[in-house]
Amino acid sequence: MSTPRSRARARTMDEIVRIGREHLAVHGAAALSLRAVARDLGVVSSAVYRYVSSRDELLTMLVVDGYNELGDTVETALAAVERGSGWERLRALSYAVRRWALAEPARYGLLFGTPVPGYQAPAEQTTGPGTRVIVALLDVIEDAYRVGELIAPDPLPVISGDLHADLEAMRAESGARSPDWVLARALTVWTVLFGAVSFDVFDMYGARTFTDRSEVFDVHLANMARILGLRGAAVS
């Protein structure tokens, strides 16, 4: 039931997350402080404890918030190329991740950078939202495999014991159906995607090595397609 009080509470909750996001963006995750959030909220520091039970809980909220925003962004981008080729969908997904990360470097860092010292994200709350991108990526790759866009290696590589079992478990959990060689390639594509975005966001190329970093990203994209053996992609 919605009373004025409960509506005010919901609004304040949102405010806290919004302010938290801003502080993250400006000062980084390690410097996120409840006192600073309280200041910006225009309230005494202890009042925040009516809404959030500790600094770690706020961090968790921000982690979930970040994963979900990234997940939404990626899913929206994919919806816009729903009937596109595997290459087009891979491209749309990858650029969506990159765009979000460059627009929100600190939040990207919270999700995919060095762990925040002394903070461990609680798996129950973050696992779901945290896997949305990889689930979407797997989906794109599986579809490409299903419609015959992936050129199989000859001979088929043998994936041995432990890893084979792990991939089997992944299939059981995610509903994936493609053979080991496809999933193995997907693993590396996933790594290239987040590796490339991290290089860009964390400025790991020297500051002035590349004039136009989206050209570099295009190179990575073309190479992702080569890893997959994806037909109809740019040459590289």
Added chain:
Amino acid sequence: MSTPRSRARARTMDEIVRIGREHLAVHGAAALSLRAVARDLGVVSSAVYRYVSSRDELLTMLVVDGYNELGDTVETALAAVERGSGWERLRALSYAVRRWALAEPARYGLLFGTPVPGYQAPAEQTTGPGTRVIVALLDVIEDAYRVGELIAPDPLPVISGDLHADLEAMRAESGARSPDWVLARALTVWTVLFGAVSFDVFDMYGARTFTDRSEVFDVHLANMARILGLRGAAVS
């Protein structure tokens, strides 16, 4: 000239770096504090200022120290397979990076993770040591190209304006000689290497998704070879 005093000074300097390394490993870069280092050194906090002019200077020393240790590790590993094939050398280099990173996760994070808030590494001191790994990697790939181990794409991909100029500049600085398509592939290989290591060190696969992560790394390695078009590598 070496007096007892100057020798004591050098020893204390080393101690400070050693203690700094330890604190980095245990508490992370953001939590590195001169007071804590002083405590472990068995000295009052202000005394550290005889050796180090600020917290940032200590961070810089640790960054340089880290790059150099990683560089040494990689070069030693490469020296052991000096006459090996491109594949063997790529493998040796990659595993050397991974081994060091897993043994020194916090130092790896300092070098390749989220930037430390409020700290900017001074380019003059860190650029040299910071490029040793990529220089070594380029060296391996260039040699492979030179001896004909790389299968060229057909048709050769066109690398346009800005990026072509950037690669030209890279060649001028590093003495590299291979064509654009080789350097473009090297870029992605570099990304896979550090992406894969970061995934592993920062625990970005779910905690229990993979039983044996070195098998996952082998998959990435095989795919690096596929990106390069490297003959004589494992199939993937």
Added chain:
DNA sequence: TGTACATCAGTGAACGCGCGTTCACTGATGTAC
């Protein structure tokens, strides 16, 4: 519809903590004559 009580948001003071950095100082080590 009005009253009595319960719930809850926000206050303000306090706790104990650790941090970076400065400063005037003591006493030991090094150097020039």
Added chain:
DNA sequence: TGTACATCAGTGAACGCGCGTTCACTGATGTAC
């Protein structure tokens, strides 16, 4: 070789800062009869 002075390592107190969290409280809002 011995003395006088300069250099330097380390001390201890202090500065001002921000942090997370607790607690007893006031006063407004919500609810049950």
